[in-house]
Amino acid sequence: MRRKLVIAGGGIGGLAAAVALDRAGEDVAVHERAPAFCDVGAGMSLWPNATRILRNWGLLEQVLALGEPVTHFDLLCPDGSTISEIPMGSADSPAVCLHRADLHRVLRQALSPEKLVANHGLASFSQAANGRVTATFTDGSEVEADGLIGADGVGSAVLSQLNTGASPVYRGYTIWRGIARDVRVGIRGHISETWGSGRRFGIMPLGKDLVCWYATHNGPAARPDGPSGRKREIQDLFKGWHDPVSRLIEATDPETILKNDARDRAPLRRWTHGNVTLLGDAAHPITPNVGQGACMAIEDAACMAKCLKADGHLGRALLAYERARLPRTRYVGRQSNRIGAIGQFENPFLVRARNVIARALLLFSHDMALNSVYSYQI
Numbered sequence: 001m002r003r004k005l006v007i008a009g010g011g012i013g014g015l016a017a018a019v020a021l022d023r024a025g026e027d028v029a030v031h032e033r034a035p036a037f038c039d040v041g042a043g044m045s046l047w048p049n050a051t052r053i054l055r056n057w058g059l060l061e062q063v064l065a066l067g068e069p070v071t072h073f074d075l076l077c078p079d080g081s082t083i084s085e086i087p088m089g090s091a092d093s094p095a096v097c098l099h100r101a102d103l104h105r106v107l108r109q110a111l112s113p114e115k116l117v118a119n120h121g122l123a124s125f126s127q128a129a130n131g132r133v134t135a136t137f138t139d140g141s142e143v144e145a146d147g148l149i150g151a152d153g154v155g156s157a158v159l160s161q162l163n164t165g166a167s168p169v170y171r172g173y174t175i176w177r178g179i180a181r182d183v184r185v186g187i188r189g190h191i192s193e194t195w196g197s198g199r200r201f202g203i204m205p206l207g208k209d210l211v212c213w214y215a216t217h218n219g220p221a222a223r224p225d226g227p228s229g230r231k232r233e234i235q236d237l238f239k240g241w242h243d244p245v246s247r248l249i250e251a252t253d254p255e256t257i258l259k260n261d262a263r264d265r266a267p268l269r270r271w272t273h274g275n276v277t278l279l280g281d282a283a284h285p286i287t288p289n290v291g292q293g294a295c296m297a298i299e300d301a302a303c304m305a306k307c308l309k310a311d312g313h314l315g316r317a318l319l320a321y322e323r324a325r326l327p328r329t330r331y332v333g334r335q336s337n338r339i340g341a342i343g344q345f346e347n348p349f350l351v352r353a354r355n356v357i358a359r360a361l362l363l364f365s366h367d368m369a370l371n372s373v374y375s376y377q378i
């Protein structure tokens with residue numbers, strides 16, 4: 001019998017879960033707090049560990065048609081010289097950069113519209129002794145179901161009720177993201193990150209004449225915009241950096257520049273209680289240094305579907321999902337923090353040593369560390 005599962009949150013994670021579970025024969029509905037299902041955000045990278053899953057779901061062709069394939073990752077110095085050029089082509093599935101809104105739309109369109117309930121934020125839930133769940137929404141309505149999946153992001157209402165005592169950790173730097181239009185950048189298929197002192201600048205062509213850029217800088221959490229405005233502040237921080245850094249910032253509408261603190265959370269020891277579980281950022285937010293947050297949510301979704309197919313007992317299957325995902329997401333989160341901490345070095349001696357060592361070691365260590373990320377099979 002099809003089990004009825006409520007998914008709270010319609011971001012990349014909630015939609016991916018709905019696609020995977022729907023295809024596994026479960027009866028799912030996604031309840032999203034926002035008035036409509038859409039995703040703004042900026043650009044993102046999807047790596048082979050996620051594109052392999054999208055291919056299994058029959059969605060990869062659409063995603064590739066909307067984005068720009070990635071063949072190389074270039075690590076650069078602020079003067080434009082190369083620290084390392086890492087080929088990405090050896091995996092069995094491609095890497096691609098695209099606008100988040102495009103991925104969101106592809107996932108949405110893979111679901112029938114009645115499975116998507118907008119303007120329906122989860123307020124709380126209760127669980128009966130037999131595991132059945134009652135989800136209560138902010139408008140006072142209730143939905144009874146066999147299980148509840150909290151895919152409601154880093155501030156998860158489901159997590160807060162599970163009472164894990166989890167609190168976010170600020171990693172010491174601000175991240176800005178923007179999208180520039182009609183700016184010519186380097187070689188096709190190459191994305192880059194430039195490492196300076198306490199700051200980095202990344203460039204990801206998204207196709208369709210769009211280029212996503214991101215910039216980081218060490219500083220306090222929740223720092224306010226400078227008096228000259230967000231765009232001017234970033235221009236000043238990256239003044240004199242290689243082309244096309246300044247042109248990209250210049251070609252970006254200041255109103256659309258996003259700003260986030262680099263945050264994650266100490267890993268949870270568990271996130272499943274009976275027939276209630278978490279997925280994506282609600283379970284394991286990670287810093288964006290390896291571009292894997294959404295990829296992890298897609299892996300979560302595929303893993304959950306596999307566990308539910310393998311075991312007809314819902315609570316046991318969700319525990320098996322949690323057990324499979326805990327070490328994996330912890331590992332990727334650790335890698336991301338390590339790369340972020342090294343990339344944000346500020347001390348001139350450490351910066352020089354980092355670049356020399358990175359030149360010698362990065363190809364090797366990148367292959368070792370990131371191939372273990374990319375080659376993961378559910």
Ligand SMILES: Cc1cc2nc3c(=O)[nH]c(=O)nc-3n(C[C@H](O)[C@H](O)[C@H](O)COP(=O)(O)OP(=O)(O)OC[C@H]3O[C@@H](n4cnc5c(N)ncnc54)[C@H](O)[C@@H]3O)c2cc1C
Nearest residue numbers: 009011012013033044045121122153280281291293294295
């Ligand atoms: C600067 C930056 C760059 C990034 N770059 C990449 C990248 O290149 N590649 C990559 O893979 N990842 C990247 N990520 C990470 C990625 O964006 C997230 O990990 C991913 O989007 C998490 O998806 P999610 O669905 O779990 O959470 P979210 O995207 O946060 O979605 C949660 C959804 O739940 C809804 N919601 C919240 N509360 C409720 C409620 N009570 N009831 C119902 N709905 C609710 C929200 O409105 C939202 O729609 C980046 C993140 C940042 C900050």
